[in-house]
Amino acid sequence: MLATALLAATTLLLPIGARSTAHAATAYYVSTTGSDSNPGTSPDSAWQTLQHAADAAVPGDTVYVMGGTYNQKLKISKSGTSAGGFITFQNYPDQTAILDGTGLTVNxxxxxxxxxxxxYVRIQGFEIRNFTSSVRDVVPMGIYVNGSGNHIDLLNNYVHDIKSTAAVRSDLSGRDAHGIAVYGTEATAISDVTIDGNTLTNLVLGSSESLVVNGxxxxxxxxxxxxxxxxxxxxxxIGFEGTAPSNDQARNGVIRGNTVYNITAVNNPAYGKPVPNDDYSADGIYVDGGKDIVIENNTSYSNDIGIELASEHTGKATSNVTARNNLVYKNRYTGIAIGGYDSDRGSTIGCIIVNNTLYKNDTVGYEGGQLLLQYDTQNNTIENNIMVASSSNILIQNSFKKNTGNIVDYNLYYGPGGASGSAWVWKNISYGSFSAYKSGTGNDAHSLFAAPQFVDAASSDFHLASSSPAVDAGYTDTAVIGSTDIDGDARVIGSSVDIGADERA
Incomplete structure (x- = not known):
């Protein structure tokens, strides 16, 4: 009883001038066997509905949801405060609280x-599942944050089986769903958002995305x-979709430490019928019109595209994005892509691709290579990357001539065709050897063609062996390489930074 009482009411200490509005932060409880006529302040007197708890909670309160399945929606429109604290909804410790949308209508x-x-709202530790619709232009989402606001935490949730099964129109529209979506739709931003430790799987998304910040x-x-x-x-x-009336561009963000795999559009009718189709265009990690973002220490494999920095909107750019210390391997079309996918798209400007390991992407024969430069790439820097070709032998693919000011150097290349049988395409000119490519483009003056000597690539262990030529062979620009490698080890241990995502200890 004593432990329950201590958990139920914790007094916040506020400045003297604020004591007239002080609130004793309260722990509330929701249970499948509870009643909304209960006080809700102990597991034995729990409420029954999530919405009743949301309507009652005030800054500093925590709502513990007991184990069980809740066939309920939860909508939060009340705020916590910086002084009073978060309004928190979370699973009761060591119990599985399931929010199940089976049979609920999506509006x-x-x-x-x-x-x-x-x-100042926190959602933590729930299983969120089975919210689906077969109606066109109706969009089910596991967690949806919209409007404006700040200090939103979405932590350690398991989101799955959120689906749109609507039939698409002839223009392929009408079928959309999201796992977790944050849409800044107002002139005042949604800011200070943390989305950490969540699992998102078995989502049927149509034209939409698993985890998105937009506007x-x-x-x-x-x-x-x-x-x-x-x-x-x-x-x-995402930016430039008309989501917000101003500042319509996701920005100033970090995408770090995520693992993304088996993302593919080939069974998605929103990309054309019949399915499976041949549209290998689903990215593991994507910035579409965003700016001032760091993508680091992620692992992206067995997707259609590992990482892409591009803009789908004419006259708009993805800009000042740094992709560093990522492991990108065995993706179907390409490893890392920049630029618009055709000449009706936007551009990629001033982005940095540094210290990534790209291994045997381009697995389906679509000739995307390890690095794909598409339409309108300007003033981007591509350095310190390991690129190992697949059986296509293509390392860089750049079939568009609109390519200006891009710097490519200090990379390590390798492929089954060797230095004289590998391919680089630059400004729509194909080069069949490393020496011809360097001479013809002026790129990669300090780069190497050599086996990178991973510890065990066959077992997906891409750490560098001590004898690797990548060790101490990179360009040490401390302003862009980051402080740690993909494992969290110091980014520079020897005389210079190592090439690739791993810094050999």
């Missing part, structure tokens, strides 16, 4: 859990999430 664009223009969203972190086996994009930051 327009709606989350099973929804935060509407609220601040007027700033100062976000998408970290340590596991995203896999979904039929469209894994993690994405």
């Amino acid at each position: 327009e664009s709606e989350g099973l859990v929804e935060i509407d223009s609220a601040s 007027n969203v700033t100062d976000f972190q998408m970290t340590n999430n596991l995203v896999h086996d979904n039929d469209n994009i894994g993690i994405v930051a």
